[in-house]
Amino acid sequence: xxxxxxxxxxxxxxxxxxxxxxxxxxxxxxxxxxxxxxxxxxxxxxxxxxxxxxxxxxxxxxxxxxxxxxxxxxxxxxxxxxxxxxxxxxxxxxxxxxxxxxxxxxxxxxxxxxxxxxxxxxxxxxxxxxxxxxxxxxxxxxxxxxxxxxxxxxxxxxxxxxxxxxxxxxxxxxxxxxxxxxxxxxxxxxxxxxxxxxxxxxxxxxxxxxxxxxxxxxxxxxxxxxxxxxxxxxxxxxxxxxxxxxxxxxxxxxxxxxxxxxxxxxxxxxxxxxxxxxxxxxxxxxxxxxxxxxxxxxxxxxxxxxxxxxxxxxxxxxxxxxxxxxxxxxxxxxxxxxxxxxxxxxxxxxxxxxxxxxxxxxxxxxxxxxxxxxxxxxxxxxxxxxxxxxxxxxxxxxxxxxxxxxxxxxxxxxxxxxxxxxxxxxxxxxxxxxxxxxxxxxxxxxxxxxxxxxxxxxxxxxxxxxxxxxxxxxxxxxxxxxxxxxxxxxxxxxxxxxxxxxxxxxxxxxxxxxxxxxxxxxxxxxxxxxxxxxxxxxxxxxxxxxxxxxxxxxxxxxxxxxxxxxxxxxxxxxxxxxxxxxxxxxxxxxxxxxxxxxxxxxxxxxxxxxxxxxxxxxxxxxxxxxxxxxxxxxxxxxxxxxxxxxxxxxxxxxxxxxxxxxxxxxxxxxxxxxxxxxxxxxxxxxxxxxxxxxxxxxxxxxxxxxxxxx
Numbered sequence: 001x002x003x004x005x006x007x008x009x010x011x012x013x014x015x016x017x018x019x020x021x022x023x024x025x026x027x028x029x030x031x032x033x034x035x036x037x038x039x040x041x042x043x044x045x046x047x048x049x050x051x052x053x054x055x056x057x058x059x060x061x062x063x064x065x066x067x068x069x070x071x072x073x074x075x076x077x078x079x080x081x082x083x084x085x086x087x088x089x090x091x092x093x094x095x096x097x098x099x100x101x102x103x104x105x106x107x108x109x110x111x112x113x114x115x116x117x118x119x120x121x122x123x124x125x126x127x128x129x130x131x132x133x134x135x136x137x138x139x140x141x142x143x144x145x146x147x148x149x150x151x152x153x154x155x156x157x158x159x160x161x162x163x164x165x166x167x168x169x170x171x172x173x174x175x176x177x178x179x180x181x182x183x184x185x186x187x188x189x190x191x192x193x194x195x196x197x198x199x200x201x202x203x204x205x206x207x208x209x210x211x212x213x214x215x216x217x218x219x220x221x222x223x224x225x226x227x228x229x230x231x232x233x234x235x236x237x238x239x240x241x242x243x244x245x246x247x248x249x250x251x252x253x254x255x256x257x258x259x260x261x262x263x264x265x266x267x268x269x270x271x272x273x274x275x276x277x278x279x280x281x282x283x284x285x286x287x288x289x290x291x292x293x294x295x296x297x298x299x300x301x302x303x304x305x306x307x308x309x310x311x312x313x314x315x316x317x318x319x320x321x322x323x324x325x326x327x328x329x330x331x332x333x334x335x336x337x338x339x340x341x342x343x344x345x346x347x348x349x350x351x352x353x354x355x356x357x358x359x360x361x362x363x364x365x366x367x368x369x370x371x372x373x374x375x376x377x378x379x380x381x382x383x384x385x386x387x388x389x390x391x392x393x394x395x396x397x398x399x400x401x402x403x404x405x406x407x408x409x410x411x412x413x414x415x416x417x418x419x420x421x422x423x424x425x426x427x428x429x430x431x432x433x434x435x436x437x438x439x440x441x442x443x444x445x446x447x448x449x450x451x452x453x454x455x456x457x458x459x460x461x462x463x464x465x466x467x468x469x470x471x472x473x474x475x476x477x478x479x480x481x482x483x484x485x486x487x488x489x490x491x492x493x494x495x496x497x498x499x500x501x502x503x504x505x506x507x508x509x510x511x512x513x514x515x516x517x518x519x520x521x522x523x524x525x526x527x528x529x530x531x532x533x534x535x536x537x538x539x540x541x542x543x544x545x546x547x548x549x550x551x552x553x554x555x556x557x558x559x560x561x562x563x564x565x566x567x568x569x570x571x572x573x574x575x576x577x578x579x580x581x582x583x584x585x586x587x588x589x590x591x592x593x594x595x596x597x598x599x600x601x602x603x604x605x606x607x608x609x610x611x612x613x614x615x616x617x618x619x620x621x622x623x624x625x626x627x628x629x630x631x632x633x634x635x636x637x638x639x640x641x642x643x644x645x646x647x648x649x650x651x652x653x654x655x656x657x658x659x660x661x662x663x664x665x666x667x668x669x670x671x672x673x674x675x676x677x678x679x680x681x682x683x684x685x686x687x688x689x690x691x692x693x694x695x696x697x698x699x700x701x702x703x704x705x706x707x708x709x710x
Contacts, residue, residue: 187516189430
């Protein structure tokens with residue numbers, strides 16, 4: 001009893017309310033994470049070895065977002081009890097940080113990568129699947145270990161060889177890699193979030209962007225269907241083999257056949273396919289069957305992914321069109337609700353007129369309002385990143401979080417804790433939103449109630465990987481005397497600042513947030529894609545807002561109209577089945593179409609095992625459909641600005657002008673060398689300029705059949 005001082009007794013009694021809040025917050029976080037998992041994963045069919053790690057990988061980072069404000073108030077709280085906020089004793093904070101950080105570290109770098117590859121493996125026995133996961137992760141872990149050895153040498157030279165150096169090395173390397181990825185993704189999200197809100201405030205502009213995205217989503221859906229059909233054709237070929245190496249794998253092949261979604265009527269017509277992509281090898285091995293099983297699982301989830309995206313796009317287009325049509329009658333009625341509509345969407349408590357006012361005036365104004373708030377928040381974060389090294393007191397984040405209540409030192413009360421939580425939440429949301437825009441993650445995606453196990457593990461690991469660097473980067477916005485007094489700094493920041501290289505990285509690297517911010521703000525991604533033919537991040541800007549054959553909004557409008565009218569038997573264009581996206585440099589004509597026996601809208605992301613409705617893809621060459629282009633010629637002229645129209649008219653004038661005789665005589669006497677394209681020293685045919693080569697080709701020369709662009 002003598003160990004308890006009056007101050008200790010006062011602290012113990014004062015922290016009871018904070019303890020109750022902490023326990024309640026843990027329960028709320030747990031329930032929220034379970035609801036999130038239920039939205040993206042089928043809880044009844046997902047194995048427990050995936051659910052538990054994914055749950056912890058989501059719950060712990062969210063808890064860290066709450067731990068940082070509690071840590072700030074515990075170390076720099078106000079003197080008044082009524083405004084001190086939520087705080088915990090120093091020992092409790094240290095234990096909480098150790099549990100949250102090291103569990104997150106283990107899940108991010110070891111457990112979730114292993115489980116992701118284990119769920120993705122095509123082998124049948126757990127032992128073979130675990131060995132496959134070890135082999136796949138071994139390469140990545142070897143690269144990480146090689147980088148760690150270089151860092152260990154640097155740490156030993158700076159601080160000597162001791163356990164603290166090794167611990168600091170592990171934490172510093174994990175932090176630096178996470179911060180590098182988080183800063184770049186956050187910079188993109190800080191611009192994309194308010195810009196998306198501003199653009200969606202315009203109803204007509206939102207419909208145009210939906211129509212612009214429709215050909216891309218539709219093409220990816222068709223590619224996924226065709227890829228799945230090719231893999232199922234391989235299983236059909238394996239079923240016919242009764243001798244040789246296939247005999248010992250008959251049970252495995254039978255299981256693959258039972259899971260096929262290819263109808264028997266369609267299987268008979270596809271047995272003659274002998275393309276290199278769908279032909280089974282002569283010798284059947286266990287490795288081949290495991291790879292085929294893995295590809296089949298990925299192809300099925302890819303089909304479900306793009307089917308869900310297509311159905312959602314059609315639903316959004318129909319609702320947006322209904323809102324536009326309601327301006328004339330001041331009366332808004334939506335069509336049939338989606339099977340996945342939420343409880344709030346199913347409530348019918350508004351009249352058609354109030355619904356019209358909500359969707360035409362209230363929601364657009366709300367998007368403008370929230371877009372302005374998020375734009376100010378984005379500017380504040382960028383400003384704080386740039387100014388914190390010069391003078392942290394000028395940071396907007398520090399001014400909103402730290403309150404000076406008649407004291408020389410900065411103090412953080414309950415209001416500062418709430419504001420700090422909102423800042424951290426927005427920073428993490430900006431980084432995580434950019435993950436879905438990036439195009440370098442392969443086939444990973446979040447699908448409602450049907451997310452692939454490997455994708456779920458990967459997304460959970462990214463959330464855990466980005467949260468810790470962003471939260472520590474947040475406390476560096478505050479004055480130095482405040483963030484150095486936190487338990488978080490004494491646990492993590494002290495080891496990062498152990499070497500000059502680590503301290504310099506923390507101070508100067510966040511300045512590079514200007515790179516992704518400027519790249520997104522000025523659409524540098526689109527310019528890079530135009531030059532090199534590929535992009536890193538998706539952008540909302542329309543690359544080609546007019547015209548057919550290039551994935552423009554008119555093609556999307558026709559696809560959506562066919563889908564809504566129930567006449568979706570014609571696809572978009574013939575593509576190489578091996579390609580997942582269409583090249584932007586090669587225009588696709590309207591005479592290249594696909595026929596399907598079923599509409600993509602008949603597909604649904606069902607969770608039942610009997611989900612076997614798949615449109616059959618048959619690439620054919622079709623002539624006609626020219627009337628669609630003719631009907632939109634006037635619209636295309638409206639999309640041209642003054643300079644485009646002027647250039648087209650000048651070009652038509654030059655193309656239709658006959659070459660003067662003296663120029664023709666001069667060209668006849670001039671012999672073009674062979675290195676310039678001449679044949680036997682003679683020039684090419686005289687008369688009208690050859691528009692298929694030379695300068696005529698550079699400036700879009702007119703075809704030889706005499707057609708003129710108007």
